Amino acid sequence: xxxxxxxxxxxxxxxxxxxxxxxxxxxxxxxxxxxxxxxxxxxxxxxxxxxxxxxxxxxxxxxxxxxxxxxxxxxxxxxxxxxxxxxxxxxxxxxxxxxxxxxxxxxxxxxxxxxxxxxxxxxxxxxxxxxxxxxxxxxxxxxxxxxxxxxxxxxxxxxxxxxxxxxxxxxxxxxxxxxxxxxxxxxxxxxxxxxxxxxxxxxxxxxxxxxxxxxxxxxxxxxxxxxxxxxxxxxxxxxxxxxxxxxxxxxxxxxxxxxxxxxxxxxxxxxxxxxxxxxxxxxxxxxxxxxxxxxxxxxxxxxxxxxxxxxxxxxxxxxxxxxxxxxxxxxxxxxxxxxxxxxxxxxxxxxxxxxxxxxxxxxxxxxxxxxxxxxxxxxxxxxxxxxxxxxxxxxxxxxxxxxxxxxxxxxxxxxxxxxxxxxxxxxxxxxxxxxxxxxxxxxxx
Amino acid sequence: xxxxxxxxxxxxxxxxxxxxxxxxxxxxxxxxxxxxxxxxxxxxxxxxxxxxxxxxxxxxxxxxxxxxxxxxxxxxxxxxxxxxxxxxxxxxxxxxxxxxxxxxxxxxxxxxxxxxxxxxxxxxxxxxxxxxxxxxxxxxxxxxxxxxxxxxxxxxxxxxxxxxxxxxxxxxxxxxxxxxxxxxxxxxxxxxxxxxxxxxxxxxxxxxxxxxxxxxxxxxxxxxxxxxxxxxxxxxxxxxxxxxxxxxxxxxxxxxxxxxxxxxxxxxxxxxxxxxxxxxxxxxxxxx
Numbered sequence: 001x002x003x004x005x006x007x008x009x010x011x012x013x014x015x016x017x018x019x020x021x022x023x024x025x026x027x028x029x030x031x032x033x034x035x036x037x038x039x040x041x042x043x044x045x046x047x048x049x050x051x052x053x054x055x056x057x058x059x060x061x062x063x064x065x066x067x068x069x070x071x072x073x074x075x076x077x078x079x080x081x082x083x084x085x086x087x088x089x090x091x092x093x094x095x096x097x098x099x100x101x102x103x104x105x106x107x108x109x110x111x112x113x114x115x116x117x118x119x120x121x122x123x124x125x126x127x128x129x130x131x132x133x134x135x136x137x138x139x140x141x142x143x144x145x146x147x148x149x150x151x152x153x154x155x156x157x158x159x160x161x162x163x164x165x166x167x168x169x170x171x172x173x174x175x176x177x178x179x180x181x182x183x184x185x186x187x188x189x190x191x192x193x194x195x196x197x198x199x200x201x202x203x204x205x206x207x208x209x210x211x212x213x214x215x216x217x218x219x220x221x222x223x224x225x226x227x228x229x230x231x232x233x234x235x236x237x238x239x240x241x242x243x244x245x246x247x248x249x250x251x252x253x254x255x256x257x258x259x260x261x262x263x264x265x266x267x268x269x270x271x272x273x274x275x276x277x278x279x280x281x282x283x284x285x286x287x288x289x290x291x292x293x294x295x296x297x298x299x300x301x302x303x304x305x306x307x308x309x310x311x312x313x314x315x316x317x318x319x320x321x322x323x324x325x326x327x328x329x330x331x332x333x334x335x336x337x338x339x340x341x342x343x344x345x346x347x348x349x350x351x352x353x354x355x356x357x358x359x360x361x362x363x364x365x366x367x368x369x370x371x372x373x374x375x376x377x378x379x380x381x382x383x384x385x386x387x388x389x390x391x392x393x394x395x396x397x398x399x400x401x402x403x404x405x406x407x408x409x410x411x412x413x414x415x416x417x418x419x420x421x422x423x424x425x426x427x428x429x430x431x432x433x434x435x436x437x438x439x440x441x442x443x444x445x
Numbered sequence: 446x447x448x449x450x451x452x453x454x455x456x457x458x459x460x461x462x463x464x465x466x467x468x469x470x471x472x473x474x475x476x477x478x479x480x481x482x483x484x485x486x487x488x489x490x491x492x493x494x495x496x497x498x499x500x501x502x503x504x505x506x507x508x509x510x511x512x513x514x515x516x517x518x519x520x521x522x523x524x525x526x527x528x529x530x531x532x533x534x535x536x537x538x539x540x541x542x543x544x545x546x547x548x549x550x551x552x553x554x555x556x557x558x559x560x561x562x563x564x565x566x567x568x569x570x571x572x573x574x575x576x577x578x579x580x581x582x583x584x585x586x587x588x589x590x591x592x593x594x595x596x597x598x599x600x601x602x603x604x605x606x607x608x609x610x611x612x613x614x615x616x617x618x619x620x621x622x623x624x625x626x627x628x629x630x631x632x633x634x635x636x637x638x639x640x641x642x643x644x645x646x647x648x649x650x651x652x653x654x655x656x657x658x659x660x661x662x663x664x665x666x667x668x669x670x671x672x673x674x675x676x677x678x679x680x681x682x683x684x685x686x687x688x689x690x691x692x693x694x695x696x697x698x699x700x701x702x703x704x705x706x707x708x709x710x711x712x713x714x715x716x717x718x719x720x721x722x723x724x725x726x727x728x729x730x731x732x733x
């Protein structure tokens with residue numbers, strides 16, 4: 001069987017080249033990963049397409065090639081025509097209903113004789129009824145619900161109540177309607193979103209947390225605009241020329257991503273990054289994710305705290321902590337990027353983590369207003385702010401935390417006593433040492 | 446899995462560590478609004494001090510450029526003005542604002558509404574659609590809770606001047622109500638007249654008013670001294686338990702009403718002086 005399967009990674013490389021050659025996506029190489037520079041919008045979408053049950057959000061103004069790019073990739077990865085992929089997409093607007101999104105009860109079941117397994121109704125290619133037994137309600141699931149390439153266009157145009165539908169869908173991987181359940185299977189999720197307009201609704205924090213990665217989509221720059229001017233044919237027509245992955249190749253991608261091994265250095269940096277953002281000396285159980293209402297760093301929680309205003313520390317610089325989903329997302333996107341770029345060494349994977357992590361976390365955080373308002377962020381550079389925090393955390397883990405980590409590790413392994421380790425760590429004021437390691441050692445005493 | 450092995454693989458041979466974080470506090474302060482934004486609803490002096498710049502020039506700039514919007518911000522500004530005065534070797538000269546010199550420990554503040562400031566205020570009022578007339582509003586809570594240092598008010602002070610002060614001194618031309626309320630130490634000089642309730646509940650300190658004082662001066666005072674150069678209003682030293690009040694002119698009706706201790710001395714008294722008095726002395730100067 002594998003003899004007929006081409007290398008999907010080579011096909012993805014061909015796809016990247018074809019998208020540029022056909023002037024279907026000509027974004028700038030704005031994402032530096034080690035010594036490579038790639039287009040962030042394209043490669044983050046590709047990394048998401050290589051995984052299942054992760055959601056990527058493309059955020060940007062109108063005409064920034066968000067939806068078209070995702071549909072082009074859908075066409076290439078699913079082996080469908082561009083029109084077919086476009087038809088699978090759902091678009092947000094206030095009148096969008098659950099029936100239009102996921103499915104509706106088949107009205108024919110009450111006017112026709114009871115369906116038999118051979119009836120044209122249940123065997124119709126367009127009717128995907130889930131009712132199996134007698135008396136069960138037959139639901140016609142929409143093509144979007146059945147598709148394994150789900151695009152939610154303009155997600156912030158869905159009212160808040162409808163947004164909760166996606167929350168359930170992404171986290172449970174199944175959809176319920178009229179008592180019937182549709183297993184969604186392993187699916188690629190993409191969403192697009194405009195900045196705040198009059199007809200948009202704010203995205204719920206819980207939904208944002210379930211969005212694994214988010215990338216800004218920018219308008220074409222001068223050179224890109226020149227290149228786009230050379231595009232003669234319609235997108236749908238040009239899309240026919242794109243290389244397409246076979247079903248087997250598409251299915252093989254998650255396994256290939258999972259086979260990328262992450263080194264201790266990367267794993268340690270990921271965990272430390274999470275703890276840097278989540279630990280808070282003043283939060284219940286030192287966990288910033290438990291904070292609510294007026295008890296936030298931006299509302300004066302940190303006043304007088306030892307760490308407050310210290311540029312080396314991340315905790316006071318954002319209101320939110322990071323959930324364990326972030327750890328999973330950081331691991332999987334680092335793997336996917338390393339696979340796509342052919343990076344194998346530990347140093348290269350750390351560079352991948354540095355490049356990917358800001359995109360995984362920036363939409364989940366509210367930066368400290370004071371810091372965000374100052375140059376070089378000017379109140380708008382949230383992603384750059386997240387990049388700088390990630391850089392600080394990873395550099396600190398790799399360069400400054402060696403000694404404390406070794407002391408803690410030796411105590412955990414029983415090479416030194418917990419008391420001895422606590423004494424050694426007592427002179428360290430690193431938040432992880434003080435709030436995580438010392439507490440763990442106290443429990444061991 | 447051995448955690449030491451994990452760490453060994455992560456760090457290889459280059460294990461180094463820095464035990465303490467760099468301390469660069471205060472360097473990110475953008476302005477007064479930023480400072481206020483980082484503080485709690487009822488900020489303490491130590492919290493403001495932790496955020497305020499160390500450099501005296503920077504802290505004075507912060508004080509001068511600030512535009513407190515509400516009572517909370519006024520209190521923060523007040524604490525900041527005290528901190529600024531403490532850092533300067535020469536007096537801090539600023540226009541009077543509510544809570545100037547709040548909790549000040551040392552240094553000198555001169556609160557001066559100069560002609561330049563008035564012109565500016567007039568121009569601003571005009572630009573914002575007003576008549577160009579400055580409101581003759583007095584700053585309140587000047588020198589509140591101060592512990593040391595000097596405040597000189599060039600002009601009149603509003604209400605609650607030197608409230609709860611424990612040390613230091615305040616000089617002003619005149620003051621509103623509740624001046625030096627609950628004063629525990631230090632001194633206050635009012636070159637003109639004082640409003641009602643001067644030195645209410647005092648447990649120490651000295652107050653001198655060159656002009657007149659309103660009603661109920663020295664109400665409930667337990668210790669300390671009040672000197673009023675001219676006449677005092679009604680109920681002078683009402684329910685006082687200690688300390689002394691001296692009035693150059695005449696005290697109003699019911700001076701020393703229900704007083705339990707202390708001394709009141711005046712040139713003359715209105716009706717019902719010392720009514721229901723339990724202790725203490727009420728003396729007429731002519732009788733001395």
